[in-house]
Amino acid sequence: MAGDTDLSPSSLVSYLFAVRRFARFAFDEADDPMSDKHSAIKLIVARMNRMAEPKFDARIPFGPSTIMAAASDPYTDLAIRTVCAIAWDGLCRLGSLLEEACPAGRRALQIQALTLHEGSSWPAYSVTIQDKMSPKGERVTVSADPASAFYNPASCGSPFLVREYVRARARRGPGPAWLTKTGLAVTKRMVTELVARHRRDDHPTTGHAFRISGATWLYTSRKASVVRIASLGRWHNPASVVSYIRENAPFLLREEDATGRRHHF
Numbered sequence: 001m002a003g004d005t006d007l008s009p010s011s012l013v014s015y016l017f018a019v020r021r022f023a024r025f026a027f028d029e030a031d032d033p034m035s036d037k038h039s040a041i042k043l044i045v046a047r048m049n050r051m052a053e054p055k056f057d058a059r060i061p062f063g064p065s066t067i068m069a070a071a072s073d074p075y076t077d078l079a080i081r082t083v084c085a086i087a088w089d090g091l092c093r094l095g096s097l098l099e100e101a102c103p104a105g106r107r108a109l110q111i112q113a114l115t116l117h118e119g120s121s122w123p124a125y126s127v128t129i130q131d132k133m134s135p136k137g138e139r140v141t142v143s144a145d146p147a148s149a150f151y152n153p154a155s156c157g158s159p160f161l162v163r164e165y166v167r168a169r170a171r172r173g174p175g176p177a178w179l180t181k182t183g184l185a186v187t188k189r190m191v192t193e194l195v196a197r198h199r200r201d202d203h204p205t206t207g208h209a210f211r212i213s214g215a216t217w218l219y220t221s222r223k224a225s226v227v228r229i230a231s232l233g234r235w236h237n238p239a240s241v242v243s244y245i246r247e248n249a250p251f252l253l254r255e256e257d258a259t260g261r262r263h264h265f
Contacts, residue, residue, distance in 0.1 A: 060203040060204075060209065060246075061209065061213040061217065061246055062195070062199055062203075062205070062213050064156050066198050066199050067084060067085060067088040067195070069198040070195050073194065073197075077180040078161070079179055079180050079181075080178075080186050082161040082162055083097055083098070083178055083186050083191050085158035085161050086140065086162065087191070087210040088213070089142045089152045089155050089156060089157075089158040090140040091152075091210070091211050091214040091229070092211060093208055094188050094208070095188055097127065097140070097178070098178065098185075099177065099178075099185060108176070109127060109129055109178075110127070111127050111166060112125065112127075112128070113163075114126055114141065116145060116150070117145065122145035122148070123143075123144050123159040123163045124141065124142065124143035124144065124148065124150065124159055125141070125142055125162045127177075128140075142155075142158045142159050143159060144157070144160060150232070152218075152232055153222050153224065154214070154217055154218055188207050211244060212244050214233065215241055216245050216246050218232070219241075219245050226239075226241045229241050
């Protein structure tokens, strides 16, 4: 590794997890959730190579105020705003919520209303996804009920947006799950550009930044436990959450409303 480059503890943990995962695949662990072994190994090796030659990490965390502003933007289509809010509330990789990132041959996204508690009037929805990191399927559940295990204490109101969008989607005709009123499929670029417009700094926004930002905010600002964050973000191993938390994030998030220089993690 580059000897003169300082790496944060979270970066080192991420590297070690990648090495361990590569070793598991090398011995073809039978119960691993990844069915496409070749693609999985390529992803792991890419992460290891990235850590061996560290570069500036563009996935700089942002806070819920950015998402709240983006999700309520009156000049942006409801479909784009809804995806943005779900990515935050559900601690999602943005690509996993969009058809453009779904590998060929796998089922389309499905949005379903849920009743988590009998008699509850709080909206709750699940989005069944399949992407390169969850080929066997994964269900993202968002709930507005504070008593629900799926409730994100830093929620930006995605269940209410989904409820509004589902009603509007019924009038938009056939097509992908996330469809604008002009008939365009929502793309990763549409969502990241929306977030970028509401960030008061010059940091770029990537699809993975939602997952990193959500985990970091819950841990540093809401004092949520790693186990709780793992449950909300669907991490199978709570220890994996550690590699998503940016230890200097409290400073960055305090500076969210001010323009500042970039920080190297």
